[in-house]
Amino acid sequence: MRADRLVAILLLLQQRELVTAAEVARELEVSESTARRDLDALAMAGVPVYSAQGRGGGWRLVGGARTDLTGLTAGEARALFQVAGPASSANPAAKAALRKLVQALPEPFRVLAQAAASSMLVDPHRWGVSRFERTTPPFLDDIQDAVISGVQIRLGYVDGDGSVTERIVHPLGVVAKGPIWYLVTHTDAGRRTFRIDRVSSVEPIDDPVHRPEGFDLAESWREIADEVDRKRTPLEVQAVCTPEGIGKLRMTLGDRLEVGGSTIDGRIEVVIRGYNEYALAGELAGLVEWLEVTGPPGVRDHLTLIGNALIERYGRGSPHGP
Incomplete structure (x- = not known):
């Protein structure tokens, strides 16, 4: 988690008079380019970090090695927690680091820092097939x-x-x-x-x-996203899939696929969401090598019709077949 790394870098800067990107990369087990991006992110966010160029150069906290977190201004504390990311969606190690950082802040800044950490959430999964890149809205x-x-x-x-x-x-x-x-x-x-x-x-x-x-923002957003997904894909199809086909289903269906437990014959129960029976049957027809739809009956009927049409068009004896 990036939040974990950014907090770790700041604590590292407190302990040492100067650090290089190579030292940060070695300490955090990341590439030097990642370490440089993280150091730049702290500086651009307004955290009091600067780079010294030339021989013996590196990164320092403004004020030298004795500078501690109580030297942050309110704006700098807020900037750090915004760039570190929401505590509610961080992993346990990142949460622990953020809690320690909060306790090291001056009392007036703690509420502000915690609010900044929980003010934003990133959900990378898109709705629909939009290929637009994320831009910053005016407000x-x-x-x-x-x-x-x-x-x-x-x-x-x-x-x-x-x-x-x-x-x-x-x-x-x-x-x-x-x-x-x-x-x-x-x-x-x-x-x-x-x-x-x-x-x-x-x-x-x-x-x-x-x-x-x-x-909790993360929990609230899960509820909102689930409700939108149910409205966008109100139909649920039950099926069983061979283990080797699960990867194909994930690639094709994304978060519309819910994977369950194993059946007696070693296949895996799955639930697939879609918009309507005809459209979903057409989508699943290409996965019959691994997938068997068990319900609802309407989707199975559409699959039968699709199968018959394929045989008529491409089967032996067809004027279009071999």
């Missing part, structure tokens, strides 16, 4: 500022039909889902999610955010 920084500061915002929003509305929301977190940014909020109507590229205005107001008890 992303303003929205994340409100999440970290814990203040409500008056949000201007353009819906899918082009209608412009304005509402007051409690911003809880920002999620990058593939190339698209989303804002997770609490409203009078409950939890709501907004595409940030459709936000037309952001105005912070003085009222504090109401954060539902026990709210």
Whole structure:
């Protein structure tokens, strides 16, 4: 996890007067190019780190080896935790490192740092087949500022039909889902999610955010993504697959595939989601070498029709066959 490495680098810089990218790479068991990118990321985020060029050069903390984390400003502490990533989605080692870092901060900065660490989540799986690269929407920084500061915002929003509305929301977190940014909020109507590229205005107001008890951005986003996936792919197909075919299914179906336990004959139970029976049967027809669909009957019927059509078109004796 990158969060683990960035925190480790900062602690390493505290312990030594100067470190080189090669030393960081050796300590963290990464390539030198990765070490340089991480050091650059800390510097670009505003953490007080600088590079000394030439013979005997390397990376230092501003103020020398005696500089400790209590020397960070509020903005620097926030920048570190934003670049380190959300603690809620980090691995146990990264979480432990982030907790130690929080405890080393001056008391006034701790809440701000923790809010920055949990303000954003990255979900690399795309919805659909969009090949667009992720870009930064105009109001992303303003929205994340409100999440970290814990203040409500008056949000201007353009819906899918082009209608412009304005509402007051409690911003809880920002999620990058593939190339698209989303804002997770609490409203009078409950939890709501907004595409940030459709936000037309952001105005912070003085009222504090109401954060539902026990709210966790990663868990909340899993619930939101699962609900969207169910709406996009409402049909579930049950099937069994040979062990050697599971890799093919994962490659073809991605997160629409759920792998279960083994059957008596050594095959593996799977559940596959899709939009409708006909489309899903057409998709699964190319996987019959490894896959046997057990239900629902409608998908099996479509597979039968597809199989008969293939035999008629390409089987022996067909005018189009060999």
